Amino acid sequence: MSRIQEELKITLQLLKKEWKEDLEQYRLKTLSASIADKQKDGICWYPVQVVKTKVGLGDRLIVEIERGDSRLSHGFQSGKTVSLFSNFSDGAPLRTNGVVNLVKKNTMVITLMGHEWPDWLQDGKLGVDLHFDEASYREMEYAMQQVIKAGAGRLGQLRDVLLGQEAASFTAGLPLVFATSHLNHSQVEAVQKVLAAQDVALVHGPPGTGKTTTMVQAINETLQRHPQVMVCAPSNAAVDLLVEKLLAKRISTLRIGHPARVDDQILEQTLDAKIAQHSSFKDLKKLRKSAEEYRKLGRKYKRNFGAAERQQRKQLFAEASKVKEAARHLEDYILYDVFQQNQVIATTLVGANHTALKGMEFPVVFIDEAAQGLEPATWIPVMKAKKVVMAGDHCQLPPTIKSYEASKEGLSETLFEKVIDRQPEASWMLKVQYRMPELIMRFSSEYFYQGQLEAAALTDAHCLSRAEPVMEFIDTAGSGFGEHLEKDSLSKLNAEEARFGLGLLEKLVERIGVGCFQEQQFTIGVISPYKAQVKKLTELMEEGAVFEGLRELSDVVTIGTIDGFQGQERDVVLISLVRSNEQGEIGFLADTRRMNVALTRAKRKLIVIGDSGTLSSHPFYQQFLDFVAENGLYKSIYEYMEF
Numbered sequence: 028m029s030r031i032q033e034e035l036k037i038t039l040q041l042l043k044k045e046w047k048e049d050l051e052q053y054r055l056k057t058l059s060a061s062i063a064d065k066q067k068d069g070i071c072w073y074p075v076q077v078v079k080t081k082v083g084l085g086d087r088l089i090v091e092i093e094r095g096d097s098r099l100s101h102g103f104q105s106g107k108t109v110s111l112f113s114n115f116s117d118g119a120p121l122r123t124n125g126v127v128n129l130v131k132k133n134t135m136v137i138t139l140m141g142h143e144w145p146d147w148l149q150d151g152k153l154g155v156d157l158h159f160d161e162a163s164y165r166e167m168e169y170a171m172q173q174v175i176k177a178g179a180g181r182l183g184q185l186r187d188v189l190l191g192q193e194a195a196s197f198t199a200g201l202p203l204v205f206a207t208s209h210l211n212h213s214q215v216e217a218v219q220k221v222l223a224a225q226d227v228a229l230v231h232g233p234p235g236t237g238k239t240t241t242m243v244q245a246i247n248e249t250l251q252r253h254p255q256v257m258v259c260a261p262s263n264a265a266v267d268l269l270v271e272k273l274l275a276k277r278i279s280t281l282r283i284g285h286p287a288r289v290d291d292q293i294l295e296q297t298l299d300a301k302i303a304q305h306s307s308f309k310d311l312k313k314l315r316k317s318a319e320e321y322r323k324l325g326r327k328y329k330r331n332f333g334a335a336e337r338q339q340r341k342q343l344f345a346e347a348s349k350v351k352e353a354a355r356h357l358e359d360y361i362l363y364d365v366f367q368q369n370q371v372i373a374t375t376l377v378g379a380n381h382t383a384l385k386g387m388e389f390p391v392v393f394i395d396e397a398a399q400g401l402e403p404a405t406w407i408p409v410m411k412a413k414k415v416v417m418a419g420d421h422c423q424l425p426p427t428i429k430s431y432e433a434s435k436e437g438l439s440e441t442l443f444e445k446v447i448d449r450q451p452e453a454s455w456m457l458k459v460q461y462r463m464p465e466l467i468m469r470f471s472s473e474y475f476y477q478g479q480l481e482a483a484a485l486t487d488a489h490c491l492s493r494a495e496p497v498m499e500f501i502d503t504a505g506s507g508f509g510e511h512l513e514k515d516s517l518s519k520l521n522a523e524e525a526r527f528g529l530g531l532l533e534k535l536v537e538r539i540g541v542g543c544f545q546e547q548q549f550t551i552g553v554i555s556p557y558k559a560q561v562k563k564l565t566e567l568m569e570e571g572a573v574f575e576g577l578r579e580l581s582d583v584v585t586i587g588t589i590d591g592f593q594g595q596e597r598d599v600v601l602i603s604l605v606r607s608n609e610q611g612e613i614g615f616l617a618d619t620r621r622m623n624v625a626l627t628r629a630k631r632k633l634i635v636i637g638d639s640g641t642l643s644s645h646p647f648y649q650q651f652l653d654f655v656a657e658n659g660l661y662k663s664i665y666e667y668m669e670f
């Protein structure tokens with residue numbers, strides 16, 4: 028076994044450690060816990076009532092439930108796997124699994140996994156549990172095993188190149204690129220690098236340098252040479268963002284993934300939607316219905332019946348099987364046709380092994396935000412690739428790892444980082460950023476990129492109005508705004524800071540004018556490291572009688588975690604840092620890469636709210652505070668006390 032195979036075996040062991048830890052944490056919360064305990068832990072809603080049921084895209088069954096007590100906080104989020112259960116009958120609860128589409132304060136919309144409504148749905152005593160999702164771990168484990176044992180085939184060759192055992196090869200001479208007038212010179216060179224690579228190319232793009240823009244162009248160019256490619260990213264949000272950009276370029280894209288995990292804007296691109304829109308779908312539905320009718324007729328015969336009835340029943344069942352078989356063939360044809368009609372197949376890393384993709388190979392697999400993907404997850408799409416192109420930035424958010432040990436022993440190192448280190452000639456760094464004015468960029472550039480980032484000239488004009496400062500830090504020290512621990516989720520929140528932040532935005536909207544925001548299509552992002560704070564901000568926006576101006580703009584206001592904002596940008600960004608305590612504890616704010624993401628999302632105005640007394644205990648934040656003071660960006664909360 029080669030050195031790199033040994034290395035991969037260690038990575039597989041670390042993955043198993045992470046799996047175990049994740050499962051253990053889940054078990055700790057659920058094992059032998061009563062429903063009341065699980066409710067307190069935020070992993071169960073009980074009792075719930077069915078408010079609405081409907082059949083959605085791809086004939087998926089969708090149920091909306093409502094809970095009575097909306098005071099308890101919880102960890103349900105769209106995209107999570109859940110189990111809907113009924114305690115109506117004696118014995119173990121009856122269960123069916125589903126995926127959460129949407130959660131509001133006391134309602135939740137769930138798409139069920141099965142294709143038949145559970146008979147017990149109307150029986151009452153219903154509840155919903157958060158489920159441990161082992162499928163992703165299984166996919167990662169399988170991929171690692173395949174990569175370890177790969178022989179002389181393409182996977183084995185790619186493994187050896189990606190992990191630095193073999194040299195990466197490139198075609199001689201610079202490939203011709205078309206229609207790149209909107210790219211700068213360095214971005215064009217990155218596209219050329221991608222096209223010239225035989226095995227792997229890597230685009231390292233600090234924030235706003237057009238890494239995604241360059242990837243989209245590289246995909247476009249590749250599609251002049253190949254009919255179809257695969258495009259992946261670690262998170263659903265990042266895949267959706269890419270799909271939006273591909274669609275804007277009129278590149279036909281098929282989004283593989285559960286519709287409940289896909290953004291509404293691109294639901295039309297999902298496999299479910301494309302199957303439903305296919306010209307033969309009506310015939311497929313008719314065939315399925317007729318098979319079901321034959322089966323129902325056959326089932327009507329009771330136990331005691333004679334030979335003639337037996338014969339008839341046999342015939343009905345045989346007919347049902349025949350029609351079902353025809354439906355299966357038609358389904359295969361529709362699937363084949365849908366795949367043929369799309370130039371790009373887009374999915375998350377883990378989704379790359381979706382059953383609909385079985386046996387498929389792609390001349391090029393593109394992976395965006397690759398620095399956020401666990402190594403075992405990144406190998407999943409690589410198994411389907413002849414060549415791999417990755418884009419990312421290891422100074423932004425790393426993959427989330429629950430096991431401290433696994434992380435320390437090496438699982439935190441991504442495949443992206445390994446390729447940057449081991450195949451430096453395959454990577455290309457972009458240095459000119461187009462998102463934000465130089466002032467917003469400066470701290471991130473100096474701290475994370477040795478001052479190498481440049482702001483494109485056009486960013487000088489990025490502001491809301493000439494009078495409006497592009498960056499502000501508002502110090503809440505001394506205000507008495509204190510952080511709280513949300514007991515159930517163990518997440519932190521700072522309600523006064525949330526209220527103050529929204530009030531500040533409300534004033535900003537008043538100053539600039541709702542009309543101006545609408546006319547210029549300015550967007551607003553309100554972000555925080557903590558989920559509990561995001562929930563608080565959302566509640567305040569939805570429920571309060573205040574913040575009218577903001578509510579008028581609610582279509583363009585997004586509230587989310589910093590992690591969920593990676594890769595995105597807004598005209599105005601407000602960061603609520605939450606932490607405010609005497610001990611100077613800053614928790615996971617200490618992962619400065621999260622702050623690098625947060626500080627680099629704004630195009631025209633960035634407002635950071637935090638408590639300097641708490642933050643200054645960490646050298647990174649001390650440097651940030653020095654930066655804001657030196658550049659005249661510091662304001663104390665006392666200047667706003669009329670709020």
Ligand SMILES: Nc1ncnc2c1ncn2[C@@H]1O[C@H](COP(=O)(O)OP(=O)(O)OP(=O)(O)O)[C@@H](O)[C@H]1O
Pocket residue numbers: 209210211214232233234235236237238239240241420460461462593594595596627
């Ligand atoms: N050559 C260019 N000319 C003008 N604008 C550009 C150019 N390249 C990118 N942009 C713009 O810069 C902004 C950032 O681009 P993009 O989102 O592709 O950056 P990114 O590197 O992926 O950012 P992040 O690291 O934050 O995900 C976008 O608004 C994009 O349209």
